[in-house]
Amino acid sequence: PILNDHSELKPRRPAEEYIKGVLAGNRVILSQAITLVESRLESDQDLAELVLAGCMSHTGNSYRLGITGVPGVGKSTFINAFGMHLLDQNAKLAVLAVDPSSQRTHGSILGDKTRMADLSLDKRAFIRPSPAKETLGGVTRSTRETILLCEAAGFNTIIVETVGVGQSETAVHSMVDFFLLLMLSGAGDELQGIKKGIVEMADGLVINKADGENLLAANKAQVEYQKALHLLAPNRNNWSPMVLTCSSTLPSGMEEIHSMLEAYKTKMQTGSDWKENRKRQARQWMRDTILNLLEDKFFKDKGVQNQLPEFDEQVVQGVIAPTSAAKSLIRLYLQGL
Amino acid sequence: PILNDHSELKPRRPAEEYIKGVLAGNRVILSQAITLVESRLESDQDLAELVLAGCMSHTGNSYRLGITGVPGVGKSTFINAFGMHLLDQNAKLAVLAVDPSSQRTHGSILGDKTRMADLSLDKRAFIRPSPAKETLGGVTRSTRETILLCEAAGFNTIIVETVGVGQSETAVHSMVDFFLLLMLSGAGDELQGIKKGIVEMADGLVINKADGENLLAANKAQVEYQKALHLLAPNRNNWSPMVLTCSSTLPSGMEEIHSMLEAYKTKMQTGSDWKENRKRQARQWMRDTILNLLEDKFFKDKGVQNQLPEFDEQVVQGVIAPTSAAKSLIRLYLQGL
Numbered sequence: 001p002i003l004n005d006h007s008e009l010k011p012r013r014p015a016e017e018y019i020k021g022v023l024a025g026n027r028v029i030l031s032q033a034i035t036l037v038e039s040r041l042e043s044d045q046d047l048a049e050l051v052l053a054g055c056m057s058h059t060g061n062s063y064r065l066g067i068t069g070v071p072g073v074g075k076s077t078f079i080n081a082f083g084m085h086l087l088d089q090n091a092k093l094a095v096l097a098v099d100p101s102s103q104r105t106h107g108s109i110l111g112d113k114t115r116m117a118d119l120s121l122d123k124r125a126f127i128r129p130s131p132a133k134e135t136l137g138g139v140t141r142s143t144r145e146t147i148l149l150c151e152a153a154g155f156n157t158i159i160v161e162t163v164g165v166g167q168s169e170t171a172v173h174s175m176v177d178f179f180l181l182l183m184l185s186g187a188g189d190e191l192q193g194i195k196k197g198i199v200e201m202a203d204g205l206v207i208n209k210a211d212g213e214n215l216l217a218a219n220k221a222q223v224e225y226q227k228a229l230h231l232l233a234p235n236r237n238n239w240s241p242m243v244l245t246c247s248s249t250l251p252s253g254m255e256e257i258h259s260m261l262e263a264y265k266t267k268m269q270t271g272s273d274w275k276e277n278r279k280r281q282a283r284q285w286m287r288d289t290i291l292n293l294l295e296d297k298f299f300k301d302k303g304v305q306n307q308l309p310e311f312d313e314q315v316v317q318g319v320i321a322p323t324s325a326a327k328s329l330i331r332l333y334l335q336g337l
Numbered sequence: 338p339i340l341n342d343h344s345e346l347k348p349r350r351p352a353e354e355y356i357k358g359v360l361a362g363n364r365v366i367l368s369q370a371i372t373l374v375e376s377r378l379e380s381d382q383d384l385a386e387l388v389l390a391g392c393m394s395h396t397g398n399s400y401r402l403g404i405t406g407v408p409g410v411g412k413s414t415f416i417n418a419f420g421m422h423l424l425d426q427n428a429k430l431a432v433l434a435v436d437p438s439s440q441r442t443h444g445s446i447l448g449d450k451t452r453m454a455d456l457s458l459d460k461r462a463f464i465r466p467s468p469a470k471e472t473l474g475g476v477t478r479s480t481r482e483t484i485l486l487c488e489a490a491g492f493n494t495i496i497v498e499t500v501g502v503g504q505s506e507t508a509v510h511s512m513v514d515f516f517l518l519l520m521l522s523g524a525g526d527e528l529q530g531i532k533k534g535i536v537e538m539a540d541g542l543v544i545n546k547a548d549g550e551n552l553l554a555a556n557k558a559q560v561e562y563q564k565a566l567h568l569l570a571p572n573r574n575n576w577s578p579m580v581l582t583c584s585s586t587l588p589s590g591m592e593e594i595h596s597m598l599e600a601y602k603t604k605m606q607t608g609s610d611w612k613e614n615r616k617r618q619a620r621q622w623m624r625d626t627i628l629n630l631l632e633d634k635f636f637k638d639k640g641v642q643n644q645l646p647e648f649d650e651q652v653v654q655g656v657i658a659p660t661s662a663a664k665s666l667i668r669l670y671l672q673g674l
Binding site for chain 1: 386389390393394396397478481482485616619620622623624626627628630631632634635648649652653655656657658659660661662663664666667671674
């Protein structure tokens with residue numbers, strides 16, 4: 001079930017074959033299509049665009065769930081346990097990872113096999129590791145498209161895992177329907193290294209490792225976090241984030257978490273919030289891509305590349321104001337187009 | 338000492354007059370020059386660029402100090418007390434505010450007179466309120482240039498105050514040499530609404546209101562925050578952020594805070610950290626401006642404005658992938674230039 005296609009240099013199929021394969025739920029072809037959207041080769045990107053275009057009308061029909069939490073909180077074990085619970089409820093589950101810091105190479109698959117022992121052996125699940133050594137922008141761009149491809153392939157539950165490096169939580173928050181923050185009891189907010197902004201983004205908090213000696217502390221933390229959350233401004237869509245506890249090893253609490261997700265969806269779909277959220281995200285995604293492309297084209301421009309070092313030097317030496325340098329460079333760029 | 342020039346519609350001077358006036362430390366002309374950099378009129382912006390160019394060789398010679406903290410922490414009272422202390426040490430002090438949420442109109446000057454009672458009456462200080470009703474980008478762009486103008490006018494200590502709305506702390510952090518976070522004792526980190534990221538940005542924490550019944554709690558908080566800070570990753574330039582206490586009303590602790598600032602400067606200037614930080618900031622500022630301008634020109638393009646609604650609709654309806662829409666729009670834009 002972990003399929004990471006290594007065909008970066010393999011010959012490509014015609015777009016039609018990818019589309020047909022993805023829509024038929026063929027996992028080998030799905031993996032190859034994901035490799036296309038992850039590729040930085042221009043020819044691959046053009047092909048990926050065609051493949052996506054052919055899949056678009058079959059996308060959108062999934063529950064997109066983001067999961068974050070600091071290292072050590074037990075994200076993998078949780079996703080393993082919760083993923084198994086979802087599979088037993090007949091969910092068609094895909095798990096994607098956003099980890100710009102990842103040094104994983106192709107051997108990373110073994111890493112995921114250890115990380116999610118049961119899921120990785122279960123044929124019903126599809127696990128796709130993070131593309132290795134990418135920038136955050138690159139990872140999130142391809143993750144968004146990977147979500148679409150998985151949906152087109154028939155997966156109705158997509159878990160996007162983030163390790164919380166840099167702005168990755170914000171990025172994942174902007175591509176999911178529900179953003180779940182995994183926490184531990186017994187440690188203060190500071191000690192867990194959780195940025196306040198993350199708590200504010202969460203649609204639900206789950207305190208992991210609520211078992212054995214930790215049980216009491218977990219229940220106490222649950223009450224405290226619930227209180228603290230009341231102090232925060234209302235969440236998106238007027239949803240009051242819930243705080244639950246679970247044990248990923250027993251496992252316990254999985255049903256409650258699942259119920260929370262369903263309650264959220266029901267509430268959001270009663271009004272137009274679910275759709276509006278998706279629309280907002282799609283619009284923001286288009287906008288982000290536009291800005292990325294504009295930046296990319298500017299800094300790859302030959303004229304800009306020739307002039308930038310001198311302007312840079314003058315700016316750094318305080319000879320010209322950064323704003324003036326920027327304006328001059330833009331004028332040069334637009335004249336040269 | 339609070340000078341907010343209201344000449345948005347007044348006739349302008351030739352650039353030379355502004356430059357001469359600013360360099361001579363003429364506060365009326367300094368205020369008018371700041372109004373120019375704050376103005377959105379293109380003619381004003383062109384004039385401002387000339388004025389800045391003429392001032393650049395006289396900039397950079399100040400201590401740029403950013404101050405943040407949640408509402409209620411006593412920022413104004415602190416700046417008032419600390420500002421008076423600095424003036425008594427012969428500092429030439431300018432105070433700028435970054436407050437994108439500000440609903441202040443021209444009457445705001447009265448607000449600042451109340452907020453900083455002593456400073457606002459002291460002829461040695463120069464206080465410039467935040468431009469009213471600006472976006473964050475607008476405020477921070479003009480604040481950066483206002484810093485330069487104040488430096489050219491001979492101010493050697495610039496305090497930039499931020500109210501902590503949105504990303505304003507990050508913006509202010511990127512334009513100052515030292516970033517000071519003002520806090521209160523007795524309240525947990527959560528309760529104070531301080532984002533963890535802000536604590537990580539701070540070069541120094543000051544616990545305010547360390548007087549009367551609060552003294553004990555403040556001293557205790559000092560120890561606790563100092564401990565917590567040790568858990569964080571090292572600050573920029575390997576500086577270990579200090580935690581101090583003060584009372585802005587007594588006042589007390591002002592000398593210690595001043596000493597901390599001087600110790601920081603000495604350490605940074607022993608190596609090349611001070612200069613490198615400034616260089617990095619200037620470079621980032623140029624880059625930010627470039628991106629803002631690229632975005633601005635794109636979205637103001639007639640062709641883009643004509644096509645955007647349809648693409649937007651198709652993206653929102655899930656007919657085309659956001660990435661594809663972005664690429665198509667960029668192609669249209671570049672062809673039309």
